[in-house]
Amino acid sequence: MGKRRRLLLAGVAVAAVTAAASLAASAYGGSKAGSNIIVDGTTGTVVNLDPANQYDYDSFTVDLTMFQGLYGFPNGAKLAPVLATGCSHSKNLKTWTCQLRHNVKFANGDPMTSADVKYSFDRVQKIKGDQGIWTLLTYLKTTTTSGPYTVVFHLTAPDSVWPYILSTNAGYVVDHKTFPANKIVPNTDVKDLIGTGPYQLTKFTPGQQAVLTPNKYYWGPKPKNGGVIINYYSKSSTMKLDLEKGNIDMAFQTFTPTEISAMQKESGLVVHSAPGVVIRYLVFNVKRPPFNSLAVRKAIAYLFPRQDIASRVYHNTVTPLYSMVPKGLPGAIEPYKTLYGAKPSVAKAKAVLKAAGVKTPMSIQLWWTPTHYGDASSDEYIEIQRALDASHLFKVSLKSAEWAQYSGALGKTYGAFQLGWFPDYPDADDYTVSFYQTNSFYNNGYSNKTMDGLIAKERAARTTKSRIKYLEKMQTLAAKTLPTIPYWQGNMIAVGRSDVKGIDSTLDATYYMRFWLISKS
Amino acid sequence: MTGTSLRTYLITRLALVVPMVFILLTLVFLLMRVAPGNPIEASLGGHVPQAAIRQIERRLGFDKPLYDQYGDYLWNILRGNLGRTITDNRPLSQIIEQNGAATLELTFFAMLVAIVVGVVIGLLAGRHRDTWLDVGGRLFGVFVYATPVFFLGLMAQLVFGVWLGWLPISDQASPITQALLQTHTNIFFIDAIWDRNWAALWDIVQHLILPATTLGLVTAGVFIRLIRVNVIRTLRDDYIEAARARGIVERRVVFHHAFKNALVPVITIVGLNMATLLGGAVLTEETFNWPGIGHELYLYLQDRDYTAVQGIIIVFALVVVAVSLLVDFINAFVDPRIRY
Numbered sequence: 050m051g052k053r054r055r056l057l058l059a060g061v062a063v064a065a066v067t068a069a070a071s072l073a074a075s076a077y078g079g080s081k082a083g084s085n086i087i088v089d090g091t092t093g094t095v096v097n098l099d100p101a102n103q104y105d106y107d108s109f110t111v112d113l114t115m116f117q118g119l120y121g122f123p124n125g126a127k128l129a130p131v132l133a134t135g136c137s138h139s140k141n142l143k144t145w146t147c148q149l150r151h152n153v154k155f156a157n158g159d160p161m162t163s164a165d166v167k168y169s170f171d172r173v174q175k176i177k178g179d180q181g182i183w184t185l186l187t188y189l190k191t192t193t194t195s196g197p198y199t200v201v202f203h204l205t206a207p208d209s210v211w212p213y214i215l216s217t218n219a220g221y222v223v224d225h226k227t228f229p230a231n232k233i234v235p236n237t238d239v240k241d242l243i244g245t246g247p248y249q250l251t252k253f254t255p256g257q258q259a260v261l262t263p264n265k266y267y268w269g270p271k272p273k274n275g276g277v278i279i280n281y282y283s284k285s286s287t288m289k290l291d292l293e294k295g296n297i298d299m300a301f302q303t304f305t306p307t308e309i310s311a312m313q314k315e316s317g318l319v320v321h322s323a324p325g326v327v328i329r330y331l332v333f334n335v336k337r338p339p340f341n342s343l344a345v346r347k348a349i350a351y352l353f354p355r356q357d358i359a360s361r362v363y364h365n366t367v368t369p370l371y372s373m374v375p376k377g378l379p380g381a382i383e384p385y386k387t388l389y390g391a392k393p394s395v396a397k398a399k400a401v402l403k404a405a406g407v408k409t410p411m412s413i414q415l416w417w418t419p420t421h422y423g424d425a426s427s428d429e430y431i432e433i434q435r436a437l438d439a440s441h442l443f444k445v446s447l448k449s450a451e452w453a454q455y456s457g458a459l460g461k462t463y464g465a466f467q468l469g470w471f472p473d474y475p476d477a478d479d480y481t482v483s484f485y486q487t488n489s490f491y492n493n494g495y496s497n498k499t500m501d502g503l504i505a506k507e508r509a510a511r512t513t514k515s516r517i518k519y520l521e522k523m524q525t526l527a528a529k530t531l532p533t534i535p536y537w538q539g540n541m542i543a544v545g546r547s548d549v550k551g552i553d554s555t556l557d558a559t560y561y562m563r564f565w566l567i568s569k570s
Numbered sequence: 571m572t573g574t575s576l577r578t579y580l581i582t583r584l585a586l587v588v589p590m591v592f593i594l595l596t597l598v599f600l601l602m603r604v605a606p607g608n609p610i611e612a613s614l615g616g617h618v619p620q621a622a623i624r625q626i627e628r629r630l631g632f633d634k635p636l637y638d639q640y641g642d643y644l645w646n647i648l649r650g651n652l653g654r655t656i657t658d659n660r661p662l663s664q665i666i667e668q669n670g671a672a673t674l675e676l677t678f679f680a681m682l683v684a685i686v687v688g689v690v691i692g693l694l695a696g697r698h699r700d701t702w703l704d705v706g707g708r709l710f711g712v713f714v715y716a717t718p719v720f721f722l723g724l725m726a727q728l729v730f731g732v733w734l735g736w737l738p739i740s741d742q743a744s745p746i747t748q749a750l751l752q753t754h755t756n757i758f759f760i761d762a763i764w765d766r767n768w769a770a771l772w773d774i775v776q777h778l779i780l781p782a783t784t785l786g787l788v789t790a791g792v793f794i795r796l797i798r799v800n801v802i803r804t805l806r807d808d809y810i811e812a813a814r815a816r817g818i819v820e821r822r823v824v825f826h827h828a829f830k831n832a833l834v835p836v837i838t839i840v841g842l843n844m845a846t847l848l849g850g851a852v853l854t855e856e857t858f859n860w861p862g863i864g865h866e867l868y869l870y871l872q873d874r875d876y877t878a879v880q881g882i883i884i885v886f887a888l889v890v891v892a893v894s895l896l897v898d899f900i901n902a903f904v905d906p907r908i909r910y
Contacts, residue, residue, distance in 0.1 A: 088745045094869065096658045104617070179610065179626050179656065181618040233659055252749060254668070255660060256869070257741075257861045260749045278745045283869075287740045287859050290732060296744060420872060453607030453874040456614075490619045 085275035087549070087567050090288040090300040093281065095259065098242055098250070099234040100169070100221035102178030106471055107302070109218055110562055111259050111279065115156070116244035118220035119147050119166070119200070120212045123269075126377070126475055126558035128212060132161065132222055132245065133200075136215075142207035142509060147215075149198040154266040155224040156249040163194035168225040170202075175231055185219040185473060207509040209516055213474040247272050247565040256281055261564070272565035273551060292318065292544060298569060299545035299552065301562050305424050306364040312544055319549075323556035324368065325541035326375050328480070329422070329429070329469045331415070331534045336494035337464045339413060344405030346531040349443075349465075350389040351398035354436035355536050362428040367537040372524045373470075373480045375538040377558045379513070380477035380520040384528035385535065395440045402442060409442045416466040421452035426467065460492030475559050477520045478507065485527055495532035579902050587891055591884075598883045599643055602876045608632055609656040609875045630656065643880070655870065655878040662881035665866055670885065671756035672742060673862035676785065676854065677847050679778055681840070683786025684847075688793025689833070695794065696801025696832070697824055707794060715791025719850045723784040723857035730780060738777050740859035747773045781858040785850050789843050796839055800832035807831075841897025845890045 093107030100116055103109060119133035130136070136147040153161040170192040177183045188204045188211075195201060202211065214220060227241040228234055234241045239250045247269060248261035259279040263272050280297055282288040285304045291297050293315065304312070313320045331349075333340040340346060355369035368376070369391070371383035390397070402409055417430045430447050437443040450458065459466060468491065472479040482504050483489060487496040500523060507519035527533070541556045548570045555563040610627050627633055631642065646653055652662035695707030714722070731739035742748065742758050747770045754761045759778070762771035804810065805828050813823050852864030859865075863882055870878035 086746070102659070104614070177625075177629075179630070179659075181614045181622050181626065184618055184622045235659060235661075237660075237664070254748070254861070255658065255665075256669070256866060258745065258748055278749050280741070280745045282740070282859050283856055283865065284859065287727075290727070290739055294731075294735070294738075296738065451607070451872070453609075453612035453872065454605075455607075457607050457611035488619075490617065492620060 085569065086278060087274045087276070087299065087564060087569065088278045088280060088297045089562075089564065090280050090282055090291060090297040091302045092283065092285050092288060093302050095236060095253075095255065095281070097178070097180055097233065098236045098253070099178075099228070100182070100218045100223060100244075101173045101176050101228075102180045102182065102233045103218050104178075104180040104182040106560075110302075111250070111261075112218055112221065112244075113246070113561055114248040114261050114277065114564055115242065115246040115250055115264075116218070116221035116223070117246050118215050118217065118222065119149070120215040120220070122216065122475070122559040122561060128216060128476075131216075132166075133215075136212060138211070140511075142209055142211070142511065143204045145202040145204070145211050146195075147200045147202070149200065150268070151198060153245050153268045155227075155243045155245055156264040156266060157224065157227070157243050158266055159224050159226055159243075161222060161224075161245055162197040163200045164197070165225050166200045166222050167192045167194050168228075168230070169222045170220070172223070172228065172230055173219055176233060178233060182217075182219045185214055185217055209508055209510050210474070210476060210478045213476050213478070217473050248277065270565075273568040274564070277564045292546070295546060298549050299543060299567070301543040303423060304542070304544065306362065306366050309366055309542060309544070310364045317547055318544055319547055319552075320542065320544050321552045321556055322366065322540045322542045323553070324375070324377050324558065325539050325556075326378070326475050326558050326560050327469065327471050327539035327541075328370055328373065328375055328535055329367075329467070329537045329539070330370075330373060331433075331536065332460065332466050332468055332491055332493050333532060333534075334460045334464050334493045335530075335532055339407075339411060340464045342405065342407065343531065344401050344407055345411065345413075346534075347389070347401045348398040348407075349437065350385065350531060350534055351401065352393045352395065352437055352440050352442070353389070353534055353536060354393055354432055356392065357436065358429055358432050359537055362425050362432055363537070366542060367539045370535045370538040373484055373527065373533060373535045374477040374520070374524060375480070375558070378475060378477050378480070380517040380524075382521050382524055384525045388528050393436060393440075395442070398440060398442055410444045411442065412444045412446070413437075414446050414448050414464060416448045416450065416455070416463040418452050418455040418467065419449050421455070422467065422469050430467065460494065466491075471560065477517075477524075481520060481523045481527070482507075484533060485523060493532055495530075497526065497530055500526055500530075576902060580899060583895055583898055587895065590891065591887060594887050595644070595647060595880070595884065596640075598880050599640055599876075602874070602879055603636065603639075605874065607874045609873055612657075612873045612875075647884070652881040652884070653877045655875050657870070657873045657875045657878070660878075662878065665863065665878070665882065666885055668756050669861055669863040669866045672758075672860060673848075673851055673855070673864060675742075675757045675759055675778070676781055676860055676862055677851055679782035680785035680789065680847060680851075680854075683783050684789035684793055684843075685836075685840070687787065687790040689797055689836075691790070692794045692797025693801055693824075693829060693832075696798040696805070699802055704798070707798065711791045711794030711798075713791075714787040715795075717788070718853075719784060719788045720853045720857045722787065723781065723854055726780045726784050727857070737780050739780065741777060742861060743770065743774045743777050781854050781860055784857075785847065785854045788850055789847055792839060792843060792846075793836065796835065797832060800835060801828060804828040804832045837900060838897055841893045844893040848886055848890065 095108045095111060096105050097103045097108055098111055100112055103112055117131050120128055121131035123129055123131055132150055133147040134150055136145050138145045149163060155161060173183050174186055188206050188208050190203045190205045193201045224243040227243045236253050236255060239253055242250050247264055247267050249264045251262045252260035261277040285308055288300050289308050292300050309320060312318050333346055335341055359365055359367050359369050371386035372381060374381040415430060417426050419426055434445040434447055437445045485500045486504055487501055503519050503523045507516055510516040510519060541560050543552050545552050550570060551567040554566045610623055614623050654661050691707045695704040698704050727739040730737045751761055751770055752765055754764045758774045762774055810823060810828055813827055851862055855862040855865035856868060867882045
């Protein structure tokens with residue numbers, strides 16, 4: 050081939066590449082999100098959208114836009130009637146009568162009546178979905194109606210938190226004409242997933258997108274946007290890049306602490322943050338040596354490096370936690386701070402072990418999981434190991450297992466293990482009863498008659514004041530007997546482009562992402 | 571006689587598929603159950619009371635003896651019932667249709683890239699043996715073959731997506747395009763053409779470039795070396811010498827005579843590389859957030875969703891078996907020596 054010909058070919062190649070790049074840049078630069086539609090990114094995974102089988106946060110985030118219960122959190126963290134106008138209860142707290150809001154319609158125009166409410170609760174109990182949401186209705190015996198706008202709940206035991214249960218997805222009201230009584234509606238059957246919420250699901254592609262458009266029959270204030278697209282990502286790094294490039298308007302759940310720190314310094318992006326209700330805690334199997342020794346548990350409580358975890362591992366996107374009940378919820382106190390101090394104390398830990406005749410350094414195993422609570426879990430546990438080893442009172446070996454194996458083992462196999470908690474409802478009851486009752490879900494062997502008595506009294510309390518009194522006592526007793534050590538409370542964080550408004554108005558102790566409050570300028 | 575031996579070969583090969591697939595089904599079943607944890611614990615552990623978890627496990631038959639579960643599993647497969655996933659109640663057929671289509675789209679264009687790049691560079695390297703073209707081509711082939719596909723993908727995202735900003739780094743299309751695109755075949759490329767939605771088509775093509783090129787380059791590495799070797803060997807054959815001796819122009823000798831013969835083994839390699847391509851597709855899909863069947867397999871594996879994992883692996887296996895069979899048939903048809 051002649052030299053001139055080679056040069057000519059090379060020149061053509063360069064020109065072609067340049068032209069292609071220019072075309073690509075210009076066209077790609079134009080494919081940004083539409084004007085009034087909010088495109089949200091998330092690394093979550095939707096499991097089930099049918100409320101009768103939905104019990105995970107990512108599915109809940111979508112359902113929150115489509116469905117409503119008799120009670121809810123329409124404006125911040127205060128429980129308020131939503132589809133009900135109010136509920137009254139019998140003296141023994143076993144019968145609850147609720148009056149329904151009139152003129153509420155489903156997204157297909159069907160009117161909502163008490164028949165739909167009864168149908169919805171009956172359905173959850175009958176189907177007993179594999180995700181386990183029906184366990185929230187354990188105390189519900191029957192649901193009856195009295196006219197088109199009155200529903201009566203008959204419980205098997207007193208339950209002072211029944212209105213909170215009504216706010217969960219177990220209490221979401223569905224259209225009896227579109228939801229079958231004994232089957233779960235598949236996620237892609239969008240025409241059947243009909244609720245009374247501000248949005249309707251118009252398209253769902255598993256693992257990819259949920260497309261929500263405003264419900265034209267919605268009884269409440271109209272959403273501040275023309276619709277929402279939730280885009281699902283498998284990696285937060287990819288989501289971060291798309292957010293930076295403007296392919297999505299905002300992202301909620303879940304960036305790593307390092308990514309959040311980096312985005313805080315970027316122009317064009319705003320990191321919105323508020324105290325949240327997600328917690329992280331260490332569980333002890335109180336029957337398994339060496340954690341069956343209260344002295345050992347107390348020593349660990351005295352040494353726990355909450356501040357280091359919050360600052361070094363999470364870059365202050367979490368705050369130290371001194372009770373299983375996160376700060377901000379009514380009834381929250383800080384008994385762990387009172388009893389064990391805000392900062393680690395080697396001297397006190399040493400003294401308690403010496404008094405109990407425990408030989409040191411003591412070898413212990415701490416278990417954690419790398420595949421459920423985010424990438425920072427390993428750093429979190431390295432920090433705990435570092436603090437305990439540095440005291441020369443313990444020699445910590447860290448063990449980990451993938452979540453699928455870990456979640457089945459917990460207290461059955463492990464002596465001390467990591468867990469996190471996102472509440473069914475944002476009330477102190479949900480942060481105490483589940484953990485402290487005998488035969489708790491994590492099999493840690495904890496059984497305390499005084500605690501069981503307090504739980505029963507709290508559930509039967511007829512005033513908020515008395516409820517809070519029992520909740521405080523439960524927290525104090527738990528701090529003294531140490532079935533768990535809570536250590537951080539996570540902030541609710543969402544990152545938006547600078548033209549996105551309204552994110553701050555939805556960040557609160559409920560951890561609800563109320564997309565209908567968000568708009569773009 | 572020829573027809574009979576080919577028919578015998580075809581029947582024998584088809585018959586061998588049955589035990590092959592049976593062994594694979596059994597292995598998958600056992601491996602999923604040997605791994606600790608089950609889908610119910612994975613979904614509900616750490617949140618739901620143990621009694622409720624046990625109740626659900628009993629309802630789904632996880633408490634039955636292993637041989638009972640195996641029998642149910644085989645019986646369902648024989649009836650063509652791949653079932654529904656345990657975690658999100660999705661029919662396996664829907665996963666194959668939707669996510670399988672996404673993987674098909676990716677692997678088709680990746681194979682195109684592999685063939686074009688592999689053939690062009692292999693030909694040039696073989697034709698210009700021991701020149702800078704040859705050395706460069708071979709180095710390039712080794713580099714792309716040896717580099718892990720996810721690393722190649724990450725570098726491509728960094729250079730073309732972040733630094734240069736030329737191309738999108740994830741998904742099959744932009745969120746708005748995806749939301750508005752009408753579904754006909756679940757293959758976005760075809761669906762956009764179907765609707766004559768050229769803006770959507772352009773968006774989809776841009777999203778295809780990085781993942782398809784990444785996956786295609788890895789496979790191209792194999793093609794480059796193979797084609798180069800075949801071109802060199804063919805150019806040394808007697809009939810090529812004869813063609814040159816007759817005064818035929820060198821370009822015609824290479825392209826019209828040598829090249830066509832050098833490409834024959836490529837058919838076999840394309841088929842054999844289908845398995846590699848599918849395996850690479852899993853990692854590529856994870857890197858580029860591509861919603862293919864490999865991506866779903868990864869998610870369901872984490873959840874220990876037996877039904878989903880078993881079903882997807884069966885599909886993978888059947889695709890590889892089908893392509894291998896097709897390649898064998900073509901080879902047997904072309905070369906009568908390859909028959910029973």
